Each structure stands twice: as C-alpha cells, then as structure tokens.
Amino acid sequence: MSEYLLEFDGVDYSYPMATAPALQGLSLRLPKYKKTALIGQNGCGKSTLFLIADGLAKPDRGTVTLDNVPLKFDRAALQRWRQRVGLVFQDPEQQLVAPTVAADISYGLFNQGLSEAEVAAKVMQTLADFNLESLAMSPLQHLSLGQKKRVSIAGVMALQPELLLLDEPTAYLDPVQTRNLLLELEAIAKRGTTLLIATHDLDFVYQWADWVLVMERGQLVAEGETLAVFDRLQSLPDFKLGMPILWQMWSRLSARMPAVPAPRSIDEFTKYLENYRSLTDPPA
Ligand SMILES: Nc1ncnc2c1ncn2[C@@H]1O[C@H](COP(=O)(O)OP(=O)(O)OP(=O)(O)O)[C@@H](O)[C@H]1O
Numbered sequence: 001m002s003e004y005l006l007e008f009d010g011v012d013y014s015y016p017m018a019t020a021p022a023l024q025g026l027s028l029r030l031p032k033y034k035k036t037a038l039i040g041q042n043g044c045g046k047s048t049l050f051l052i053a054d055g056l057a058k059p060d061r062g063t064v065t066l067d068n069v070p071l072k073f074d075r076a077a078l079q080r081w082r083q084r085v086g087l088v089f090q091d092p093e094q095q096l097v098a099p100t101v102a103a104d105i106s107y108g109l110f111n112q113g114l115s116e117a118e119v120a121a122k123v124m125q126t127l128a129d130f131n132l133e134s135l136a137m138s139p140l141q142h143l144s145l146g147q148k149k150r151v152s153i154a155g156v157m158a159l160q161p162e163l164l165l166l167d168e169p170t171a172y173l174d175p176v177q178t179r180n181l182l183l184e185l186e187a188i189a190k191r192g193t194t195l196l197i198a199t200h201d202l203d204f205v206y207q208w209a210d211w212v213l214v215m216e217r218g219q220l221v222a223e224g225e226t227l228a229v230f231d232r233l234q235s236l237p238d239f240k241l242g243m244p245i246l247w248q249m250w251s252r253l254s255a256r257m258p259a260v261p262a263p264r265s266i267d268e269f270t271k272y273l274e275n276y277r278s279l280t281d282p283p284a
C-alpha cells in the first residue's frame with residue numbers, strides 16, 4: 001500500500017477562454033494520515049488543484065489518483081470518489097445549496113443513503129460540534145459570511161471523508177471560531193483523516209502542518225516536511241510570501257543556540273529560552 005493518498009502526475013488545466021493555463025505539469029503527492037498545507041500567491045492554482053482533486057474539473061492532460069486508483073469521470077466513479085474526498089470551497093456561497101443550516105448539513109448525509117434517524121442524529125451532533133445550534137433553522141441567506149463558512153465546513157466534515165480538502169477554511173472566521181475549527185481538525189486528524197488546507201497564513205502553517213506543498217504559476221516548487229520546506233524557501237530568490245514569525249526569530253537566535261530542532265510553537269520557543277538563559281544575559 002502506498003504511503004501517499006492523493007497523487008497528481010503532470011496535470012495541465014486551462015479554464016475555458018483563459019489566456020494562460022491555471023495548472024501546468026503539476027505533480028504532487030499527499031502523504032496519508034498527515035496534515036498538509038498548500039501555500040502560494042494569489043492565482044497560483046490552489047483552488048484549481050482542489051476542484052480537480054474533487055473531480056469537479058477534468059484535467060486537460062495528466063493523471064490524478066487516490067490510493068493508486070485513477071480519477072474517472074463517469075457518474076458512478078465520481079460518486080465513489082466524492083464519498084472518499086470532501087471539499088470545502090474557498091467561497092461558501094458556491095457550496096451551500098439548501099434553504100436552512102440544518103437542511104444544508106443533512107443534504108450530503110441523505111446523499112450517502114443514511115436513514116432519516118441516522119441523518120437527524122448526525123445533524124444534531126454536527127450542529128453541536130460547530131456551535132451552530134442556535135442557527136439551525138436560519139435561512140442561509142441571513143447568515144454572515146463567517147457563519148456561512150462554518151456551515152459549509154460543518155456540512156463536509158459531517159460526511160467523514162477519508163481525505164478532507166479545505167480551501168482557506170479560516171478566512172472570515174473570528175479567533176474563537178478559528179480555535180474551535182482547529183480543535184475539530186485535530187480530532188479528525190487523530191481519527192485518521194488525511195487533511196489538505198490551502199491558506200495564506202504562514203504562521204498557522206508553520207505550527208500546524210506535518211507536510212507543506214508550495215505552488216507558483218500552476219506548478220509545484222517545493223514539497224516536504226514543514227521545517228525542511230521553510231528552510232529551502234528562504235533560499236529561493238523568487239519566493240515572495242515571507243516567512244513565519246517563529247521561523248524568523250529562531251533563525252536569528254539559532255546561531256547562538258545548541259544544535260536542537262527549531263521550535264514550532266510559542267510554548268516550545270519559550271522553553272528553549274528558559275533553558276538557555278545565557279542568551280538573554282548581558283555578556284560578562
Ligand atoms: N473560472 C475561471 N475562469 C478563468 N480563469 C480562472 C477561473 N478561476 C480561476 N482562474 C484563473 O486560474 C488561475 C488560478 O486560479 P486559482 O483560483 O486556482 O488560484 P488560487 O491559488 O486559489 O488563488 P487565491 O490565493 O487568490 O485563492 C488564476 O490565474 C485565475 O485567474
């Protein structure tokens with residue numbers, strides 16, 4: 001069995017009428033059971049990659065496989081694929097289909113062929129998990145953008161896909177809802193869901209991801225374990241997204257530190273500083 005779940009090999013994709021391709025020879029691998037982040041500038045092709053990974057757009061060239069099984073575009077194959085792969089769109093308006101919050105969450109569950117009682121139980125649980133109980137009967141058009149985003153995430157997570165693709169999941173969320181989402185994601189990662197998140201928040205990526213993919217102009221320019229990727233990006237002259245704050249602080253201090261792995265959280269960072277107090281002491 002492969003250690004990678006989703007693989008792209010030489011994928012090209014152009015939108016109808018577009019002057020330039022959105023993806024050009026894109027090859028990548030997504031490690032199973034890991035938390036992967038996808039980063040890259042606006043327009044580099046992240047959302048397009050997601051549409052293809054969920055079978056919503058067909059590559060002009062190249063192959064996409066899930067556990068070595070190629071993506072096919074007949075109805076039955078697509079249905080099976082989408083039972084395994086869940087996509088949360090960047091724009092929640094594109095995702096939500098039903099008149100109310102509860103109806104929207106139940107929509108996908110009914111499509112999975114669950115009984116009415118099973119659907120009702122899962123909807124209740126999902127509303128509770130995502131703090132949406134008070135909005136259950138609200139019409140979707142009355143919700144704020146952040147609330148819509150939460151409903152769209154809840155609706156996909158309720159389906160418990162094997163691979164969960166989230167396009168900018170924390171965009172529009174306030175800090176409380178962001179923390180809640182991260183706890184939910186942590187719990188489902190522990191249950192064995194493979195996660196891919198596209199985001200512009202490099203501080204989040206640095207602390208959260210096991211693996212990082214970096215795109216530029218429709219291609220992959222770096223992939224690998226988080227620390228190794230940021231170390232490499234720093235030396236790429238064309239990389240313009242900046243670096244995570246923790247990484248920057250550590251890179252300034254590390255020459256004076258013993259050779260230890262770079263800290264990936266504020267807690268770890270503080271521990272290092274406490275252990276190596278001499279750093280902050282004035283020279284004798
Ligand atoms: N529906 C569309 N029709 C034509 N071109 C499109 C369409 N959607 C995206 N594109 C183009 O495809 C390229 C990749 O867009 P994509 O939305 O995948 O980028 P992205 O990395 O998700 O950007 P962002 O960080 O802004 O979300 C861009 O050049 C964009 O202009």
Ligand SMILES: [Mg+2]
Pocket residue numbers: 046047048090167
């Ligand atoms: Mg996008």
